[in-house]
């Protein structure tokens with residue numbers, strides 16, 4: 001007897017076990033891969049490899065990885081739809097939580113290594129420097145998404161409300177890209193690459209939403 005889903009027929013049991021196995025392996029691989037940027041920073045710090053301005057290197061690396069992981073989280077649904085690999089949904093939460101993890105390291109680098117916990121300085125920056133204001137807003141959204149990412153919160157809010165709340169990840173992505181565009185002084189190439197990636201993901205999302213709405217309307221009209 002197959003131990004994964006004993007109530008399903010044999011072929012479905014094998015399919016489910018295979019996707020459970022794929023999910024488990026994918027989770028391990030993603031967990032290890034997501035720790036590589038942190039391990040590289042720690043390695044460099046221990047071997048004098050962070051250069052003349054270590055705080056800048058740490059801020060930039062953690063900021064980059066937060067943004068990359070937010071965009072990766074956003075690309076999971078389109079990837080799942082295109083490839084029909086349903087296990088992908090099972091790794092979305094983990095990638096989102098890693099985005100939050102690197103966002104926290106990024107924020108900690110700023111308040112600890114850059115500002116030495118000087119609350120007055122930090123609040124002034126948040127109020128006066130527009131790239132900090134939007135970065136901070138993105139981080140606050142990221143905190144709320146991480147806190148409500150549990151099964152308990154899905155149950156408490158109800159599936160539909162929870163989905164609505166978690167669409168805020170798109171706004172988080174937009175604020176994060178604006179944060180990057182506003183902080184760059186000369187070469188806009190890298191932030192614009194992220195902006196293009198985000199625009200593609202947003203366009204896909206709006207496109208599928210419009211298609212779904214149109215097909216719902218057609219079904220309603222056919223039923224009348």
Ligand code: HEM
Nearest residue numbers: 059060063064066067103107110135136138139176180183
């Ligand atoms: C979701 C939240 C955030 C994301 C995705 C993000 C992302 C980034 C990125 C991509 C960079 C540039 C990295 C590079 O040049 O390679 C950056 C730089 C920076 N971020 Fe953030 N950030 C976020 C939140 C914050 C917050 C909350 C603060 C502080 C309150 C902050 C402060 C900074 C600073 C000081 C820099 C360096 C600016 C410079 O070099 O002049 N960020 N961030």
